[in-house]
Amino acid sequence: xxxxxxxxxxxxxxxxxxxxxxxxxxxxxxxxxxxxxxxxxxxxxxxxxxxxxxxxxxxxxxxxxxxxxxxxxxxxxxxxxxxxxxxxxxxxxxxxxxxxxxxxxxxxxxxxxxxxxxxxxxxxxxxxxxxxxxxxxxxxxxxxxxxxxxxxxxxxxxxxxxxxxxxxxxxxxxxxxxxxxxxxxxxxxxxxxxxxxxxxxxxxxxxxxxxxxxxxxxxxxxxxxxxxxxxxxxxxxxxxxxxxxxxxxxxxxxxxxxxxxxxxxxxxxxxxxxxxxxxxxxxxxxxxxxxxxxxxxxxxxxxxxxxxxxxxxxxxxxxxxxxx
Ligand code: ACO
Numbered sequence: 001x002x003x004x005x006x007x008x009x010x011x012x013x014x015x016x017x018x019x020x021x022x023x024x025x026x027x028x029x030x031x032x033x034x035x036x037x038x039x040x041x042x043x044x045x046x047x048x049x050x051x052x053x054x055x056x057x058x059x060x061x062x063x064x065x066x067x068x069x070x071x072x073x074x075x076x077x078x079x080x081x082x083x084x085x086x087x088x089x090x091x092x093x094x095x096x097x098x099x100x101x102x103x104x105x106x107x108x109x110x111x112x113x114x115x116x117x118x119x120x121x122x123x124x125x126x127x128x129x130x131x132x133x134x135x136x137x138x139x140x141x142x143x144x145x146x147x148x149x150x151x152x153x154x155x156x157x158x159x160x161x162x163x164x165x166x167x168x169x170x171x172x173x174x175x176x177x178x179x180x181x182x183x184x185x186x187x188x189x190x191x192x193x194x195x196x197x198x199x200x201x202x203x204x205x206x207x208x209x210x211x212x213x214x215x216x217x218x219x220x221x222x223x224x225x226x227x228x229x230x231x232x233x234x235x236x237x238x239x240x241x242x243x244x245x246x247x248x249x250x251x252x253x254x255x256x257x258x259x260x261x262x263x264x265x266x267x268x269x270x271x272x273x274x275x276x277x278x279x280x281x282x283x284x285x286x287x288x289x290x291x292x293x294x295x296x297x298x299x300x301x302x303x304x305x306x307x308x309x310x311x312x313x314x315x316x317x318x319x320x321x322x323x324x
Contacts, residue, residue, distance in 0.1 A: 003179030004132035004140070006324060008074070008171040010067025011292035012060050013279070014051040023048075023161060027154065034157045044255025048164025048280030050149040056090040058099040060167035061145035064288070065104060068141065068169035076104040079171070081137035082111035083128050085120030085144040085284035087313070088151065089113060092201055100143065110137075117195070118251050118312025119185070120144055120284030125172070125308070125320050126183040132174050143169040144284035151197050153211040162254070163212070164280030168288025178323045181305075182237035184230045185318030194218040195313040219311075223257050226317040227309050228264040234307065234321035242266050244305050245321075247294065251310030252276035252286040261309070273299065283312065300324055 018026075020036040027034055039045055051060065061084055069076060082104075084097040091099070097111035116123040121144035128140040145167035152160040172180075199210030227250070235241060242265045250258045252275055262272050273294040275286070282289060287308050294300040302324055309319035 001174040001176050002133065003175045003177060004129045004172045005175035005177060005179040006170045006322065007173045008068045008070070008072025009169070009288065009292040009295050010064045010069070010071060011166065011168040011289045012063035012067070013049040013166045014055060014060060016050050016052065017047055018050050019047045020045070027157065027160070030154055032155060032157050034161055039161045042256070043162060044276050045162065045280045046277045049166055051147045051165040055147070057086050057088050057145040057147050057167070058090050058096050058103055060147070060165065061096065061100050061143045061169065062103045064145065064167035064169040065100065065141055065143055068171050072171040074139065074171060076106040079106060079139050079141045080109045081128060081131060081140040082109060083114055083124040083140065083142050085114045085116065085124040086146055087115055087117045087120065087283055088147045096145065116312060116316040117314060118253060118281070118283045118286070119310045119314070119316035119318050120312065121168070121287045122308060122310045122318040122320055123185055123316070125170070125180070126185050126318065128172050129180045129183060132172060138174045140172040141169060142172055143167060144286070144288045146283040146285045148212070148281070148283055151210070151212045158216055159212055159214050162281050164282050166279055166282040166285045166289050168285050168292050170288055170291070180320060180322045182234040182321045183318070184233040184237070186226070186230065187314045187316045189314065191222065191315035194315070220257060222315060223253070223311045224260040224264065226311055227261045230317055230319035231261070231265055231307055231309055234319045238321050240305070240321070245271065245307045246304035247271055247273055247300055247306050249273045249287055249290050249294065249306055249308045251312070252279060252290055253281045
């Protein structure tokens with residue numbers, strides 16, 4: 001079959017919802033000053049969800065995966081490929097995908113993680129699509145799952161207000177009908193330092209800072225141009241134009257990046273799925289979370305053309321254009 005097509009979506013947020021007011025109070029107790037007004041005005045974020053200490057990324061991914069399987073009318077054993085996009089794996093190894101496979105009660109099919117930070121879901125979907133079109137897989141579970149709260153430096157107000165935890169999933173199936181129309185992914189490692197968690201495990205110790213550091217303005221400046229480029233590349237490859245897009249489903253980092261991207265693509269914000277106000281930036285989980293919310297809210301309908309796009313640490317960026 002020449003195409004891959006999404007046949008089910010799911011998502012999960014850990015129950016603990018932390019509003020800006022909650023976070024402002026918590027940070028004040030640590031001597032860190034911020035405000036609801038600053039966070040809303042600069043980012044659009046009003047709340048995020050944080051996982052409890054005993055929860056790992058595969059737990060969030062499991063709930064999202066179960067929902068996606070149910071929406072697709074499938075059982076875990078029907079899946080012959082599992083890819084998890086995450087930068088917050090349960091363990092250094094094995095992969096979160098292997099752990100998730102076991103929790104789902106499946107076994108035998110290939111399972112691996114993709115690490116491209118906030119672009120992770122775009123990368124994972126691109127890999128799954130390629131494997132399905134190559135005939136290596138017929139039904140793929142593609143999950144984005146993150147617990148970024150573990151990486152946050154709560155002394156750094158410029159980053160700790162931005163992120164949240166969550167998971168989203170899709171089931172992608174080989175199909176005679178499109179499906180994924182085109183994909184476009186990139187990386188440029190010269191920008192490693194503007195967004196990273198520099199620490200690593202060495203000799204039983206963590207060497208280097210195991211917390212997120214970011215030059216927010218540098219990220220912002222790079223992000224908008226790169227996103228427009230990837231979006232246009234997918235449109236060109238598919239022979240479509242901006243006018244053909246029913247919904248833009250961007251990585252949910254910041255409302256202002258989304259507005260700038262929409263403006264560059266000459267799209268009104270009424271065609272952009274926005275969940276950042278409730279989720280914060282959930283990195284690789286944000287796009288499948290937003291997609292699933294839009295599907296369940298009846299916004300995204302079967303047959304519509306969707307443009308998914310994201311940027312993240314690496315620097316990495318990319319887009320996927322598809323018929324839903
Ligand atoms: N509360 C109050 N004040 C703050 C806070 C805060 N949480 N954070 C920063 N400030 C202050 C700064 O200290 C600075 O004060 P100063 O002028 O006295 O020095 C002032 O606010 C302005 O800071 P800027 O960094 O210039 O603020 P900016 O308008 O650039 O907004 C932000 C910062 C929101 C991080 C922005 O740069 C941004 O959105 N960048 C994109 C980064 C992003 O979204 N990354 C997500 C991860 S990457 C990805 O997913 C693509």
